[in-house]
Amino acid sequence: MSIEIKNISYTYMPKTAFEHQALKNVSFTLNEGEVTAIAGHTGSGKSTIVQHLNGLLHPTDGQVLVDGTDLASKGDEAVKARQLVGLVFQYPEHQLFEETVAKDVGFGPKNLGVSEEETEKRVREALEFVDLDYDVFKDVSPFQLSGGQKRRVAIAGVLALKPKYLVLDEPTAGLDPRGREELLSRVCELHKKKKVTLIFVSHKMEDVARIADRLIVMNHGELVIDAPPRKAFLEEAAIKEAGLDIPVTVRLLTELKEKGFSVDTDAFTIDETAKRIARAIKERGRR
Amino acid sequence: MLTDITLGQYFPGTSFLHRMDPRMKISLLFVWIVGIFVFDMPKAYGVFTAATVLLAIISRVPLLTLAKSIKPLWMILVFTLLIHMCGTPGEALFHISVFEFTKEGFMQGFVICLRLALLIFLSSLLTFTTSPLELTDAMESLLSPLKCIGVPAHELAMMMSIALRFVPTLIEETDKIMKAQQSRGVNFESGNVIKRLSSLVPILVPLFISAFRRADELAMAMEARCYRGGEGRTRMKELKVRALDYGACACTVVLMAALVVMKVEGI
Ligand SMILES: Nc1ncnc2c1ncn2[C@@H]1O[C@H](COP(=O)(O)OP(=O)(O)O)[C@@H](O)[C@H]1O
Numbered sequence: 001m002s003i004e005i006k007n008i009s010y011t012y013m014p015k016t017a018f019e020h021q022a023l024k025n026v027s028f029t030l031n032e033g034e035v036t037a038i039a040g041h042t043g044s045g046k047s048t049i050v051q052h053l054n055g056l057l058h059p060t061d062g063q064v065l066v067d068g069t070d071l072a073s074k075g076d077e078a079v080k081a082r083q084l085v086g087l088v089f090q091y092p093e094h095q096l097f098e099e100t101v102a103k104d105v106g107f108g109p110k111n112l113g114v115s116e117e118e119t120e121k122r123v124r125e126a127l128e129f130v131d132l133d134y135d136v137f138k139d140v141s142p143f144q145l146s147g148g149q150k151r152r153v154a155i156a157g158v159l160a161l162k163p164k165y166l167v168l169d170e171p172t173a174g175l176d177p178r179g180r181e182e183l184l185s186r187v188c189e190l191h192k193k194k195k196v197t198l199i200f201v202s203h204k205m206e207d208v209a210r211i212a213d214r215l216i217v218m219n220h221g222e223l224v225i226d227a228p229p230r231k232a233f234l235e236e237a238a239i240k241e242a243g244l245d246i247p248v249t250v251r252l253l254t255e256l257k258e259k260g261f262s263v264d265t266d267a268f269t270i271d272e273t274a275k276r277i278a279r280a281i282k283e284r285g286r287r
Numbered sequence: 288m289l290t291d292i293t294l295g296q297y298f299p300g301t302s303f304l305h306r307m308d309p310r311m312k313i314s315l316l317f318v319w320i321v322g323i324f325v326f327d328m329p330k331a332y333g334v335f336t337a338a339t340v341l342l343a344i345i346s347r348v349p350l351l352t353l354a355k356s357i358k359p360l361w362m363i364l365v366f367t368l369l370i371h372m373c374g375t376p377g378e379a380l381f382h383i384s385v386f387e388f389t390k391e392g393f394m395q396g397f398v399i400c401l402r403l404a405l406l407i408f409l410s411s412l413l414t415f416t417t418s419p420l421e422l423t424d425a426m427e428s429l430l431s432p433l434k435c436i437g438v439p440a441h442e443l444a445m446m447m448s449i450a451l452r453f454v455p456t457l458i459e460e461t462d463k464i465m466k467a468q469q470s471r472g473v474n475f476e477s478g479n480v481i482k483r484l485s486s487l488v489p490i491l492v493p494l495f496i497s498a499f500r501r502a503d504e505l506a507m508a509m510e511a512r513c514y515r516g517g518e519g520r521t522r523m524k525e526l527k528v529r530a531l532d533y534g535a536c537a538c539t540v541v542l543m544a545a546l547v548v549m550k551v552e553g554i
């Protein structure tokens with residue numbers, strides 16, 4: 001089971017003076033159980049791709065298949081397939097509208113025709129999952145919350161739909177380092193505990209390296225790299241070309257290697273990097 | 288979807304018409320419109336039609352796009368023509384039940400429709416070749432003599448340009464919010480009227496909140512940069528009447544003078 005993107009192209013405002021081809025013949029497959037990161041500079045088409053994954057946009061050319069069903073096809077099957085994919089937009093807190101947190105989170109399940117009881121259960125679960133105490137927050141207006149809390153409520157709103165594939169568009173944009181850290185670890189947990197397939201958009205190569213099994217790099221609407229992060233970072237030129245950075249740790253180790261130290265460059269945490277450098281220095285001392 | 292709506296109809300370009308001073312464009316458009324209604328000789332229509340076509344070609348706006356600007360008034364034109372055809376006595380062309388459609392009526396209706404169409408095309412040419420911001424600047428400048436009788440020209444123009452500036456932003460925002468709520472299972476396309484209306488709430492509430500937030504932020508940013516109204520303000524792009532504007536003005540004067548002579552002499 002997977003999401004298959006087959007040769008999709010997408011043009012915004014075709015046949016006008018503002019015509020813009022945002023995606024050019026992009027193909028890849030998102031396998032169940034994987035964590036995939038999509039990276040690229042602003043305007044490279046990341047959000048456009050992401051909106052294809054649950055049928056908000058239909059490709060001008062090509063196909064998007066979710067578990068084998070074409071999202072652009074008519075009928076109940078396509079509707080069902082779309083519901084398998086939960087999409088959290090960039091700055092999702094801007095979509096909050098209900099009077100209370102519980103109502104807002106329950107909005108999605110209610111639309112899908114889930115029963116009251118089940119909705120309440122899901123709301124409780126989703127809120128607990130994003131680290132908000134149900135009993136404390138359920139009757140609070142979402143507009144009274146802090147930025148980070150609002151974002152978590154909005155994410156809970158999508159989690160309550162119980163998607164099989166969860167897509168997050170720049171989930172950590174505008175959060176402080178601590179908020180980013182917390183959100184990422186929550187999302188990781190979701191993947192590990194609930195076996196949700198994750199797809200997330202990010203600029204932060206450190207985050208990508210830490211949690212993604214796979215990295216897709218976009219540049220001007222074209223897919224330029226599709227590989228595990230460790231491998232992808234070896235293609236430094238292509239990554240730079242796409243306007244992205246190699247993680248600091250990899251850069252440091254690469255430079256050391258160029259200076260003649262024998263280190264492997266694929267370390268992504270500070271600890272691991274330090275260990276490798278220490279080992280390399282020792283080795284050199286021995287020689 | 289929503290973003291398919293382009294604001295106004297500005298068609299970016301560098302043609303003669305694009306480079307003209309917007310104030311001159313508006314003033315000359317006004318003169319031309321008066322001209323079209325005053326000079327009712329067949330030859331004058333020929334001249335105006337030819338001039339409009341020429342301007343359209345000069346502007347480099349695709350003719351098809353320009354032709355589409357008549358779409359909203361299409362029905363009115365057809366209706367006008369039909370009314371004239373059956374309301375004017377003369378040589379009958381054909382009958383539909385009790386209505387008689389005459390040749391004279393057709394000629395008269397055609398002339399009126401042509402006038403209206405020229406009017407629409409000329410004003411569309413103005414909006415196709417002038418960005419909304421230029422238009423508001425021109426409006427401010429043209430209204431400024433009225434300041435002495437208390438017309439707040441600067442404030443009006445500022446309000447208009449801010450509104451224009453935010454229309455695309457709000458359209459984009461609406462599009463985004465709609466998509467976000469669709470991802471949460473809202474269905475805007477089916478259901479009865481009440482259901483559809485209630486599905487607007489999840490869009491309107493966030494939209495208003497964001498509009499207020501933006502207004503607040505903008506007001507703050509303007510104050511932080513010492514905005515105090517129009518008094519003594521200079522601008523980055525001063526409107527300037529240049530040689531090409533005088534050229535256009537001279538052409539219009541010559542054309543109108545010729546038409547006056549033709550009318551008086553009865554040629
Ligand atoms: N609604 C839209 N209408 C027209 N053009 C758009 C729209 N959304 C995005 N674009 C254009 O498509 C390109 C890709 O945008 P997007 O997918 O949002 O990029 P990213 O998320 O990678 O920053 C950009 O050049 C952008 O200007």
Ligand SMILES: [Mg+2]
Pocket residue numbers: 046047090169
């Ligand atoms: Mg984006």
